[in-house]
Amino acid sequence: MALTDGIDDPEELKEYRGLQSQIAKILRERCGEPASPKLLGDREADSERLQRGAQLFAQYCVQCHGVNGDGKGILAPYLRPSPRDYTRGVFKFVSTSNGKPRRADLIATIRRGVSGTSMPSFAQLSNDELADLADYVIALSQRGELEQTLARVAYDDGELPAAEDLDGMIAEILTPWQEADGSIVMPLTPMPPMTDESVAEGRELFLKFACSRCHGNDGRGGAIGSVDVGADIWGDKVPAADLTSGMLRGGGRPIDVYRRIYAGIIGTPMPAFATQFQENPDDIWKLVHFVKDTGQRRRRGLPPAANVPAATPPAESNADAQPSSDAPAAPEATAAPDGDAPPEDKAEAEAPPSS
Structure with a gap:
């Protein structure tokens, strides 16, 4: 939406609204709809798991984190610190050195909650429900990264990439996620006794x-x-x-x-x-x-x-x-x-x- 903020010229406004429509179309094709989400770049992903995750997100999370995971739910203005914005693809509490969370990291945060914030523990959810919810958060985050990348390209170039360039852009977004499991921070030495x-x-x-x-x-x-x-x-x-x-x-x-x-x-x-x-x-x-x-x-x-x-x-x-x-x-x-x-x-x- 920032693409059209502050634009008064009718022709320019028409051009950027057209780009917004193109971005929305790409997001639907690559990431699905709220009721039928897709995992970006993974046609083999379990669609039923993502749908269950979407339902859990709507029940427990959307009020704070927003429909698309941008941290702007209806309760967000009243919360400090603000609910996490997933669309940036940035998460604070990860076990990796490349900054991307593993599914296990997200499950741990959802299960445990975040002390001193409005993020509660969801330990009452089953292991399967936690995994479904974590997968949906990953889907929202990757969708958000694609959306923001496309918006930057549209703003800078006045057009969107061709299909082959779009595939390369998506691969670049997904690479750190795919490498997360191989970048776990493990201790350099065993822990000595605490004295x-x-x-x-x-x-x-x-x-x-x-x-x-x-x-x-x-x-x-x-x-x-x-x-x-x-x-x-x-x-x-x-x-x-x-x-x-x-x-x-x-x-x-x-x-x-x-x-x-x-x-x-x-x-x-x-x-x-x-x-x-x-x-x-x-x-x-x-x-x-x-x-x-x-x-x-x-x-x-x-x-x-x-x-x-x-x-x-x-x-x-x-x-x-x-x-x-x-x-x-x-x-x-x-x-x-x-x-x-x-x-x-x-x-x-x-x-x-x-x-």
């Missing part, structure tokens, strides 16, 4: 990499310290998370925290730290131990970690879809408390064995 010493060393790393500049010296987060770290790509202000709350939105298992540190949180100012730990990969686990201990202190009746001077300021934050690995920050305090992993994801549910 007072490893927690203390993790705190030193927390200060060394200036995580405290966003999350606070005691880990209580940017909202407590009025630290402005900027906005995410969806336009929401995102204060660094309160690590002392123990509410880790991206998952509470050690492996979940490890992945947030290693790969960052896509679309937010939280960067990846993979390169910083190449020489000392065990240090990631020490930082994980500090984050876990910080989230448990309140439950044990202990005060937050002692206030100590912070390290050097972080570099400018980056809320692009792939955050820079050079902008120091700290692991996002996200996702629900520790819980069981989805049945199809049990192979990575437990932390790696102690060395």
Whole structure:
């Protein structure tokens, strides 16, 4: 719809409305209709599963996430943070290094919910229902990416690509999705035992990499310290998370925290730290131990970690879809408390064995 925003000239308006109609036709042909969705580029996809997912989405999700998954449902204006906009193809809590979620990642988020937001747990749904819903979210996301790509081409070129070029465009959109299963972030080393010493060393790393500049010296987060770290790509202000709350939105298992540190949180100012730990990969686990201990202190009746001077300021934050690995920050305090992993994801549910 943005193609015709602000256009007053009748001839130009007619031209862009024609392009809008062409885009709508391509989306119907390639992605189906709401009642009969198709998975982009996959003619073998289970249409019945997608239809069941569409029905579940209409029942439980459309009020917040909108009919086409753009995050503009009827309740969205009243919710902070805003409901996720799937049409960008960007998801925060993934287990991969290329930024695209696996189906198991989406199932985990739907089952668990997102603590501290309006996204509830849907643990009452069966495993099949969760899988159906995740597949439909993937279909909406890929449809949205195609729609936005076509709109950009139409705006820049004044025309849409020929059929053979369209196939190449779709292949480019789908490639990262297809590569997601092969880009799972797995620990570089086994997790050592969590001890007072490893927690203390993790705190030193927390200060060394200036995580405290966003999350606070005691880990209580940017909202407590009025630290402005900027906005995410969806336009929401995102204060660094309160690590002392123990509410880790991206998952509470050690492996979940490890992945947030290693790969960052896509679309937010939280960067990846993979390169910083190449020489000392065990240090990631020490930082994980500090984050876990910080989230448990309140439950044990202990005060937050002692206030100590912070390290050097972080570099400018980056809320692009792939955050820079050079902008120091700290692991996002996200996702629900520790819980069981989805049945199809049990192979990575437990932390790696102690060395």
